[in-house]
Structures are given as structure tokens and as C-alpha cells.
Amino acid sequence: MSTAEPLATTPLKVAVLGCGTVGTEVVRLLTDSADDLRARIGRPLELIGIAVRRAGRERPGIDPALLTTDAEKLVSSGADLVIEVIGGIEPARNLILTALKNGASVVTANKALLAQDGSTLFAAAEEAGVDLYFEAAVAGAIPIIRPLRESLVGDEITAVIGIVNGTTNFILDKMDTSGAGFAETLTEAQDLGYAEPDPTADIEGFDAAAKAAILSSLAFHTRVTSADVYREGITDVTSTDIASAKAMGCVVKAVAICQLTGPDANGERAVSVRTHPAMIPRHHPLASVGGAYNAVFVESKSAGRLMFYGPGAGGPPTASAVLGDVVTVARNRLRGAAGPGESSYAARPISSIDTVITRYHLSLEVTDVAGVLATIANCFADHGVSIQTVRQQGRGADAQLVIVTHPAPDAALSATVESLRELDVVVEVTSVMRVEGE
Amino acid sequence: MSTAEPLATTPLKVAVLGCGTVGTEVVRLLTDSADDLRARIGRPLELIGIAVRRAGRERPGIDPALLTTDAEKLVSSGADLVIEVIGGIEPARNLILTALKNGASVVTANKALLAQDGSTLFAAAEEAGVDLYFEAAVAGAIPIIRPLRESLVGDEITAVIGIVNGTTNFILDKMDTSGAGFAETLTEAQDLGYAEPDPTADIEGFDAAAKAAILSSLAFHTRVTSADVYREGITDVTSTDIASAKAMGCVVKAVAICQLTGPDANGERAVSVRTHPAMIPRHHPLASVGGAYNAVFVESKSAGRLMFYGPGAGGPPTASAVLGDVVTVARNRLRGAAGPGESSYAARPISSIDTVITRYHLSLEVTDVAGVLATIANCFADHGVSIQTVRQQGRGADAQLVIVTHPAPDAALSATVESLRELDVVVEVTSVMRVEGE
Structure with a gap:
């Protein structure tokens, strides 16, 4: 303490909303690290209350006197800082708005709420002259919000590609190493605590879509909500897809992709945001992100290619x-200051998935390879889609064609798939997956 | 612009000091991105002058009317923001101090100055109530200052390990792939523009030491200057070292290592900061950082292990x-606000390199392996150093022993090396290198 000035002693009052995995860890750190936090801030923090749904529950290490079920009263009781770690839309939304209106700054980890209605929260924070911070909302402990919002704010970001959901990354990684199917691996992930009992938000891509909306809003200075994000989950990924990916030097990852497209003929640029499983070349930095880890890859005009890597979830990292x-x-x-608010001046249009330029990997079960290749090639040509490689697997009744296209508009690719399904020579389109990251 | 309020029109005045590779790119971006910068800030920026050493030189794309050789006058002429990209100690130091005293906020990329005398600059900024920002000082475009200073400021960082010098990483990477020696590879790097005509600051580790001082100051809330950093350059790394590293599944990297050590018997923790070549296991995330790229690996108590990766130098990334x-x-x-100032409240002591716990890889040329192993093993034991592996290469007069130790204090390891050199059975100690990153 030799160099520090005497610290001011009036504490800043902190209220915590929610006391689950993250909330418990936040409360523990506020207590255990109190001296360091005071030195770093210049004032002590005083925890004035923790809002919980059920008061009676046993909560080891937490002073029961701090617990309250009246969250509305807690956020109106003169807190300087409100930490919201309840999650979900309501009551989190109203509690945050009440806190902001009462002059409290808010720190939240609530990706769903920010992605659905961030603008309302930012406007309330702006009006009250207070802060709304949310580093924990995307990719857990990995600093990505601040780098996008501040470090790269003088640059032009052209793409953000992230593995932002640890549950799906864990499942796909396990399927890759074990060769097991989706359902079996999901059960294993649930047993190990890597997937929720109701895994919908993760495996159907809702969680990743919310994070993609937040990342693209920041990267492109444009309001993007979860409703703007094209979304496909990982439930249809098969062990055959993963084996096919391996055969072409790729790995299957659930990715969130935020791109600045264009400029088009009128000089307009648009924002494309999507989340879906994709085949990624094994030499791409994202390919080696294993287990429940997260990583975010950023491309910008001056800075070039950056990557951020770390634990994407869990109590301590999020805390x-x-x-x-x-x-x-x-x-x-x-x-007496506030950090950056919403920046949405660019107000770029959101592209439809149809216009996104991407590549497809397809597996087709066909009647006989030698006879049908010309028919199939014509079908691609009719839709203006160029084939990069064709690989034959098996013969006769078991014949399979594995086709990788050149980049083409997604609408043309999906129309091609529709037409292929109607061809007599095609028994089944067994797998369709986008190829990304080159 | 649909959502933006009318923008205030009074510009913020910007002065740029230095117009080399980085300065030219900064000026270009200030001009080319003026509309975006105005929208993101809420006010236009007005470039009021660029201080250069020689006025007559041709500078394509730069308005000659902005150039001045009177930097002292420029920083005293009412600038709101001063960007310092001259580098070196003087005149940069005095110009920054003058700018701060005149109420300007300062953005600098000057690692040498910050590492030598950062405290004076921070104190001047604090007194004037203005900002001193320096994201470009370490690892180019990779956001690492802001993450350490802000994102991880609620956590306890225990280690920062970085590849923070692109020149040495390029040279060592080339030596690894080509098998060529140091001198030859340095010449190649100079021809390609990856190394300066006078490469001393890079190859002797001065540049990395300055960056290590800055990183450890931020990570450990303690003043660390370049003089506190133990430093070894890469000039003694041989192709034999690199081949030895390969044989044990490692790669040689020039690393900057900042560690929080202890607690010791009195509960005291200290800071250890060093830069030197080291063998890193190939599976470590830093091992795959190739070419002139930089990466910084951070370990902290709650967040766990994070990595930041990207281009570490060059005009556009730094700009x-x-x-x-x-x-x-x-x-x-x-x-009317200012960002974080210096945080040095922890004021931890700096450990001597002698007390650092590390591992050594040694190659010894010995008279005859069978007869001497016991003598050599005794020599290690006498200094309390435990051997992890011994590998024999060659026979008779060409016999080589490759030894990897268990972790031990650096002083014990270097005393062991001294004693080995005095043994009759040891012809030569051909290589000594630390092993890190496990």
C-alpha cells in the first residue's frame, strides 16, 4: 500500500439479482476479494442484498440476512450497482429498467434479454447517465465485448466467427473423437453436467443466436436482434457427417457467423448473421477449439485476423x-462518468440467408454412380452452382456421392438440394452442411 | 443515421507526433475513416498538425501544410488529443508531459518509454484529469492492455506468458522449419523486412522486456520497469537447440513470462518477470504461433486460461x-471523464531470477557416456536438482548427453551448469535452455 493515497471510505452499494451458479460465485468473490476490489476501485463495495426466488434454500457461505425475495424493492433501495444474473426476459428486464431509472449502473450476463431488447435497456441507461455493461453475456470469461466495443472501435470489422456455445462444442468434439451419434453424446453431456436437462436453448442454437446478435450489433454499429439471426441447431448432425468432414480434412463445429457483406452495386453494405453447424478446415484456428471451450475469431480491415480463446461458461469464469x-x-x-452506450448509427440492412454466399458439402445416395453423374452435374449447373469436388464412395446399390460446391448464394444451393431430391437417380440426400472458414 | 441524434459539430483537435510507418497509417485512417470516427465519437476529429523531424521529405497522401518540425509548439497549441508514435525516450517523454500538462489526452504506442518511466506519465495524466492510453504498445492490434486493465480487473491474474516480439518469432520459426542457423536466418529476416538493419532491440530482448514490464505492471498492480526484467536474447540459439527441442516434442520460442509467485512462508507474493528463449511443448497454445504473429496467454484464478492472438506489429494493425x-x-x-489510471497498490516485490522455479534442458558433450553418467548425476544431486530424463546421443568421442531437469530454483540450475563445466568428463556444455509452459 506504499504508493496509494488514503482510500475514500463511503462504500458503493451493490445489489445482486439471482443466486444460481454464477450469482453464488459473484457473491463469494465480492466477499473474498473485498480488499483488492476496494484498492482497485478506490472505494469499498457494500453488498446490500441478494434477490432470490426461494428464500428458504440452504446456501453455503451466503449470509441469510442478505437474501430477499422482493427483487423490485431491492433495485429501488438506493443501490449504486445492480448485478443481474437471473437470466431470461422477465422479471430480469423490468428489474434492470427499474434499477437504471433509479440511477444504478447495471452489470448483466443476460444474453437473451440483450439480444431481444437491448435497445430499450441502452436507452434507459443513456437517459439516466449510468452504465450498462455485459462482458459476461458472450463467451464467459473471454474478453470480447470490450475489445469490440472499444479496442477495435477505430477499425472496420468485416467478420466475427465464434464458437460461442460450450455445450454444442463439447457434443460435437465428443462425436468427433468417439464416433458416437448425437443422441448418445447428448445424454453423456447431460450426465457430465455439460448440457442442461432441457438442452433446447443450446442444441437448437437459440443461445448462440443471441450471442451472434450481440456480437454483430457491436461489430457493425447496427441493431441486430435474435430474430434477425438465421438459426440451425446441431440435432441433425450425424456421425456420417462427422466422418465425411474428417475425410475432407475438416471438423464439424457449431459456429456463429457475423459478416459485413458487399458493397453491392449501389455501394450498400449489409450485415449477415447466422448460426449453424459447419465444416471447418482443420488448419483453421477455430478447428482446434476443443471441449467446452469458446473462441472468437475477428477479421478487420487494419488489425487483420485476431483470435480470442478461453473458457466460455461456468460459475468462476462468468463471475x-x-x-x-x-x-x-x-x-x-x-x-462521474459512463462508458460507451449503444452505437447503431450505421443502421445497415440485415441480409436474408438466401443471399449469403457460402459453400455446401452434400452426401447423396444414388442408384448407380457411373450413369448418374452427368444428370446430377446438370442439376447443379441449372441452378448456377459450380462443383468443386466429387468423390465416390461404395458401388452399385450402396453408391454414395460426396460433393463440395464452390461458393454460391445460399438460395441457389438450397434450390439445388430440392431439385436433387426430385431426381429419380437420387435415392436420398443423406447430408447437407455448409463449409466455412477459408 | 436514422437512430442518431444530431451530431455536435465542434471538432476535437488532434495532433500527431511522428510520421513513420505507424504515423502515416494513423493519419491515413483519421482522414479515410473520418465519417465513421465522427459517428462513433459523436464529434468530428480535426487533425491540427503532424510533427516530423525532417520537413522536406516526400510523404504521399499527407497534406504538407499539416507538417511541422516544432513538436513542442504543436503539443502546446490547444490539442484535445495527442497521438505519440515517435518511439524512444526523448523527445517523446517531454512532449507527452507537455501535452498532458496542457490538458490534452494522450494515446501512445511507446513501450520503451512506458516501461522505463510510465509512473511519471500516469501521475501527470492523473493530475491533469486526462487520459493516457497505450493499447498499441504491446502486441500491436491484439487487445491485451484493455483486457488486463479492465476486463480481468476483478480477477486475480497469476501468469501472463506472451510471444510479444514478431521479429524473434519469425526468426525462430524459420530456423525450426528450415534447419538453418541464427545468423543466416537473421539476414533473411532483414532482407524480408521482418528485422531492422540494427536488430539489437529485438534479438537481445529489449523490446520484449519493455512489453513484459508493461504487462506485469497491469496484471499484478505493481510498478515494474524494464530494469526489473531478467533478459536473455536469442542470439545464442543454435540449430542444435532447435533440433533438440524437436526431439523432445517442443519448439523454441522467445517468451515474455510474468508470474505471481508464492505465497512464501510469510504469506508474501512476489512478481517474477523475464524474457528469454525457451522450449515449449508443441501441444501448448503458444507453440503454434507462427511467423511474425504475436500471442498472449493469461492465467487467472477465476477466468482460467485465456489466449489472445493476432498480428503483433506493422503499420495498419498498430494504427x-x-x-x-x-x-x-x-x-x-x-x-468529462477519464479512463483507468495507474494501479500499483499491491506494490509486490520483484523476485530475482535466482529464485524462479523453472526447468532446464542441457546438452553436454562428454568423454564417454557409460563411465560418466554417475559423476554427472552426482553433480546435479549436489545442487539439489532432480533429473527428469537423460538421453544419450552418439558414442565414444562424439557422445552427447541430453538432460531435462525437474523444476528447481534457477540459481541451483545455473550453479549446476557451472559445476558441470569444471568436470573432467565434460568436454563442453553445448546448450542450456529453460523449458516452460506446462
């Missing part, structure tokens, strides 16, 4: 991101 | 980092 925001927001408050 | 700071600092200025 680390929350606490970083708490210190920043507390410092801002003591200086 | 991207500078412009990100310019926007942040300009926004702060319009809100």
Missing part, C-alpha cells in the same frame, strides 16, 4: 467477467 | 490499436 465490469463501472461512477 | 484508443479517449473527453 470473473462480471467482476471486471463491476470494477470498471464503479470506477466510472466515482469519476 | 488500428491507436485509433481504438483515440475513439475511447475522445468519448471520455466528451463525457
Whole structure:
């Protein structure tokens, strides 16, 4: 303490909403790291209450006197900082709005809410002259919000490609190493605690879509909501897809892709945002992201290609991101300042998935390879889709064609798939997957 | 522009000091991206002057009317923001101090100055109530300063290990793939523009040491200067070292290592900072960082292991980092705020290299392997150093022993090497290198 000035002693009042995995860890850190936090902020933090749904539950290490079921009262009781880790839309949304209106700065990890109605929250924060920070909402402890919102704000970001859902990455990684199918691997992930009992938000891509909306809003200075994000889950990924990917030097990953497209003939640029499983070349930095880890790859005009990697979920990593925001927001408050607000001036249009230029990998079961290749090639040509490679597997009744296309508009590719399904020589289109990251 | 309020029109005045590779690119971006910068800041930026050493030189794309050789006058002429990209200690130091005293916020890429005398600059910024930002000082475009200073400020960082010098990484990577020696590879790097005509700052580790000082100051809330950093360059790395590393599944990298050590018997923790070549296991995330790329690996208590990767140098990437700071600092200025200042409250002691616990890889030329192993093993045991593996290469007069130790204090390891050199059975200690990253 030799170099520090005497610390001001009036504490900043902190209210915590939610006391699940993340909330418990946040409360623990606020207590255990109190001295360091005070030194870093310049003032002590005082925890004034923790809002929970059920008061009676046993919560080891948490002072029961701090617990309350009246969250509405807690956010109106003069807190300087409100930490929201309840998740979901309501009551989180109304509690945050009440907190902001009462002059509290808010730190939240709530990706679903930010992706659905971030603008309302940002407007309320702006009006009250307080902060709304949310580093924990995307990719857990990996600093990605601040880099996009501040470090790269002088640059032109052209793409953000992320593995932002640990559950689906864990499942796909397991399928890749074990050769097992989706359902079996999901059960294993649930047993190990890597997937929720109701895994819908993860495996159907809702969680990744929310994160993609947040990332693209920041990267492209444009309001993007979850409804703008094209979404496909991983439930249809088969062990055959994964084996096919291996055969072409790729790995299957659930990716969130945010791209600045164009300029078109009128000089207009648009935003394309989607999340779906995709085949990624094994030499791509994202390909080696294993287990429940997350990674975000950013391409920008001047900075070039950057990658951010780390644990994407879990109590302590998420709490680390929350606490970083708490210190920043507390410092801002003591200086009478506020950090960056919403930046949506570019207001770029959102592209339909139809116009996105991508590549497809297809597996077709066909009647006989030698006789049908010309018919199939014509079908691709009719839709203006160029074939990059064709590989034959098996013979006669078991004949399979594996086709990888050149980049083409997604609409042309899906129309090709529709037409292929109607061909007599095609028994079944067994797999269709986008190829990304080249 | 549909959602934006009418923009205020009074410009913020910007002065640029230095017009080399980075400065030229900064000026170009200030001009080409003026509309975006205005929208992101909320005010236009007005470039009021560029200080250069020689006025007569041809500078394509730069308005000659902006050039001045009177930098002192430029920083005293009412600039809101001063961008310093001259580098070196003087005149940069005095110009920055003058700018701060005159109420300008400063954005700098000057690692040498920050590592030598950062505290003076921070104190001047604090006194004037303005900002001192320096994202470009370490690892080019990779956001690492802001993540350490803000995102992870609620966590306890225990280690930062970085490949922070692109020149040495390029040389070692080339030596690894080509099998060529150091001198030859340096010449090649110079021909390709990856190494300076005078490469001392890079190959002797001065550049990496400055960056290590900055990173450890931020990570450990302690003043660390370049003088505190233990430093070894890469000039003694041989193709034999690189082949030895390969044989044990490692790669040789020049690393900057910042560690929080302890707690010792008195509960004290210290800071250890060093830069030197080291053998890194090929499966470590830093091992695959190739060419002139940089990467920084961070370990912290709650967040776990994070990695940041990207281009570490060059005009456009460095300018991207500078412009990100310019926007942040300009926004702060319009809100009457300032970002984080120096945080050195922890004031931890700096460990001597002697006490650092590390591992050594040694190659010894010995008279005859069978007869001498016991003598050599005794020599290690006498210094309390435990051997992990011994590998024999060649026979008789060409006999080589390759030894890897268990972790031990550096002083014990270097004393062992001294004793080995005095043994009759040891013809030569041909290589000594630390093994890191496990």
C-alpha cells in the first residue's frame, strides 16, 4: 500500500439479482476479494442484498440476512450497482429498467434479454447517465465485448466467427473423437453436467443466436436482434457427417457467423448473421477449439485476423467477467462518468440467408454412380452452382456421392438440394452442411 | 443515421507526433475513416498538425501544410488529443508531459518509454484529469492492455506468458522449419523486412522486456520497469537447440513470462518477470504461433486460461490499436471523464531470477557416456536438482548427453551448469535452455 493515497471510505452499494451458479460465485468473490476490489476501485463495495426466488434454500457461505425475495424493492433501495444474473426476459428486464431509472449502473450476463431488447435497456441507461455493461453475456470469461466495443472501435470489422456455445462444442468434439451419434453424446453431456436437462436453448442454437446478435450489433454499429439471426441447431448432425468432414480434412463445429457483406452495386453494405453447424478446415484456428471451450475469431480491415480463446461458461469464469465490469463501472461512477452506450448509427440492412454466399458439402445416395453423374452435374449447373469436388464412395446399390460446391448464394444451393431430391437417380440426400472458414 | 441524434459539430483537435510507418497509417485512417470516427465519437476529429523531424521529405497522401518540425509548439497549441508514435525516450517523454500538462489526452504506442518511466506519465495524466492510453504498445492490434486493465480487473491474474516480439518469432520459426542457423536466418529476416538493419532491440530482448514490464505492471498492480526484467536474447540459439527441442516434442520460442509467485512462508507474493528463449511443448497454445504473429496467454484464478492472438506489429494493425484508443479517449473527453489510471497498490516485490522455479534442458558433450553418467548425476544431486530424463546421443568421442531437469530454483540450475563445466568428463556444455509452459 506504499504508493496509494488514503482510500475514500463511503462504500458503493451493490445489489445482486439471482443466486444460481454464477450469482453464488459473484457473491463469494465480492466477499473474498473485498480488499483488492476496494484498492482497485478506490472505494469499498457494500453488498446490500441478494434477490432470490426461494428464500428458504440452504446456501453455503451466503449470509441469510442478505437474501430477499422482493427483487423490485431491492433495485429501488438506493443501490449504486445492480448485478443481474437471473437470466431470461422477465422479471430480469423490468428489474434492470427499474434499477437504471433509479440511477444504478447495471452489470448483466443476460444474453437473451440483450439480444431481444437491448435497445430499450441502452436507452434507459443513456437517459439516466449510468452504465450498462455485459462482458459476461458472450463467451464467459473471454474478453470480447470490450475489445469490440472499444479496442477495435477505430477499425472496420468485416467478420466475427465464434464458437460461442460450450455445450454444442463439447457434443460435437465428443462425436468427433468417439464416433458416437448425437443422441448418445447428448445424454453423456447431460450426465457430465455439460448440457442442461432441457438442452433446447443450446442444441437448437437459440443461445448462440443471441450471442451472434450481440456480437454483430457491436461489430457493425447496427441493431441486430435474435430474430434477425438465421438459426440451425446441431440435432441433425450425424456421425456420417462427422466422418465425411474428417475425410475432407475438416471438423464439424457449431459456429456463429457475423459478416459485413458487399458493397453491392449501389455501394450498400449489409450485415449477415447466422448460426449453424459447419465444416471447418482443420488448419483453421477455430478447428482446434476443443471441449467446452469458446473462441472468437475477428477479421478487420487494419488489425487483420485476431483470435480470442478461453473458457466460455461456468460459475468462476462468468463471475470473473462480471467482476471486471463491476470494477470498471464503479470506477466510472466515482469519476462521474459512463462508458460507451449503444452505437447503431450505421443502421445497415440485415441480409436474408438466401443471399449469403457460402459453400455446401452434400452426401447423396444414388442408384448407380457411373450413369448418374452427368444428370446430377446438370442439376447443379441449372441452378448456377459450380462443383468443386466429387468423390465416390461404395458401388452399385450402396453408391454414395460426396460433393463440395464452390461458393454460391445460399438460395441457389438450397434450390439445388430440392431439385436433387426430385431426381429419380437420387435415392436420398443423406447430408447437407455448409463449409466455412477459408 | 436514422437512430442518431444530431451530431455536435465542434471538432476535437488532434495532433500527431511522428510520421513513420505507424504515423502515416494513423493519419491515413483519421482522414479515410473520418465519417465513421465522427459517428462513433459523436464529434468530428480535426487533425491540427503532424510533427516530423525532417520537413522536406516526400510523404504521399499527407497534406504538407499539416507538417511541422516544432513538436513542442504543436503539443502546446490547444490539442484535445495527442497521438505519440515517435518511439524512444526523448523527445517523446517531454512532449507527452507537455501535452498532458496542457490538458490534452494522450494515446501512445511507446513501450520503451512506458516501461522505463510510465509512473511519471500516469501521475501527470492523473493530475491533469486526462487520459493516457497505450493499447498499441504491446502486441500491436491484439487487445491485451484493455483486457488486463479492465476486463480481468476483478480477477486475480497469476501468469501472463506472451510471444510479444514478431521479429524473434519469425526468426525462430524459420530456423525450426528450415534447419538453418541464427545468423543466416537473421539476414533473411532483414532482407524480408521482418528485422531492422540494427536488430539489437529485438534479438537481445529489449523490446520484449519493455512489453513484459508493461504487462506485469497491469496484471499484478505493481510498478515494474524494464530494469526489473531478467533478459536473455536469442542470439545464442543454435540449430542444435532447435533440433533438440524437436526431439523432445517442443519448439523454441522467445517468451515474455510474468508470474505471481508464492505465497512464501510469510504469506508474501512476489512478481517474477523475464524474457528469454525457451522450449515449449508443441501441444501448448503458444507453440503454434507462427511467423511474425504475436500471442498472449493469461492465467487467472477465476477466468482460467485465456489466449489472445493476432498480428503483433506493422503499420495498419498498430494504427488500428491507436485509433481504438483515440475513439475511447475522445468519448471520455466528451463525457468529462477519464479512463483507468495507474494501479500499483499491491506494490509486490520483484523476485530475482535466482529464485524462479523453472526447468532446464542441457546438452553436454562428454568423454564417454557409460563411465560418466554417475559423476554427472552426482553433480546435479549436489545442487539439489532432480533429473527428469537423460538421453544419450552418439558414442565414444562424439557422445552427447541430453538432460531435462525437474523444476528447481534457477540459481541451483545455473550453479549446476557451472559445476558441470569444471568436470573432467565434460568436454563442453553445448546448450542450456529453460523449458516452460506446462
